[in-house]
Every structure is written in C-alpha cells, then in structure tokens.
Amino acid sequence: xxxxxxxxxxxxxxxxxxxxxxxxxxxxxxxxxxxxxxxxxxxxxxxxxxxxxxxxxxxxxxxxxxxxxxxxxxxxxxxxxxx
Numbered sequence: 001x002x003x004x005x006x007x008x009x010x011x012x013x014x015x016x017x018x019x020x021x022x023x024x025x026x027x028x029x030x031x032x033x034x035x036x037x038x039x040x041x042x043x044x045x046x047x048x049x050x051x052x053x054x055x056x057x058x059x060x061x062x063x064x065x066x067x068x069x070x071x072x073x074x075x076x077x078x079x080x081x082x083x
Contacts, residue, residue, distance in 0.1 A: 005030040005078075008045050009056035012036075015068050016056040022071045026080055 007023070007030050009016030023030050033041045035055060045057050048065045058066040058074065066077060075082040 003061050005061060006033060006059040007031070007056050008033050008035050008041050008059070010034060010036045013055050018071070019056045019058065019069065019074065022074060026075075026078075028078060028080075 005023075005028060007016070007019060009019070009032070011017075011034065020030075020032065035042045035045055035053075042053070045055060046053055048057060048059075049067060054067050056068065058069055058077075060066065060077060064077070066073060069077070072082050074080075
C-alpha cells in the first residue's frame with residue numbers, strides 16, 4: 001500500500017478527464033499514469049479487472065480500486081462531502 005492516490009487512464013478518455021477534474025476541483029493530490037504510454041500500467045489495469053481494460057482505474061491508498069467511478073462514488077471513497 002502507498003499513501004498516494006493513483007489514477008490510471010488515457011488523455012482521450014472522457015471519464016478520465018472528468019475524474020481528474022473532480023480531484024483537481026477538490027484539492028486531492030494524485031499521481032497520473034497514462035496507460036497509453038506505459039505498458040506496465042496497462043498490464044496492472046487489466047490485472048485488477050480480471051483482464052478487462054476499463055479506465056479510469058483509481059487506486060486508493062488503502063488498496064481498494066475504483067473502476068470508472070462516478071463523482072459521487074469517488075467523493076464517498078475519499079470521505080468528501082457530496083452535494
């Protein structure tokens with residue numbers, strides 16, 4: 001486990017852009033890993049999804065993974081207030 005929230009995704013992915021925008025808007029620090037540019041990241045994403053390649057994958061510091069999370073799901077996982 002790590003203290004860093006990590007987002008695995010691609011620049012062309014609308015859900016990835018939305019997730020990054022949500023995290024930025026809420027002041028959440030995260031590491032961004034582009035699965036198009038990193039073969040190991042792509043393998044990791046497939047590993048945590050039993051072979052699927054849905055993005056974004058948000059790796060939380062507690063070891064959980066969220067796949068294509070809605071903003072509300074992400075807020076709840078991070079303990080943020082949801083409107």
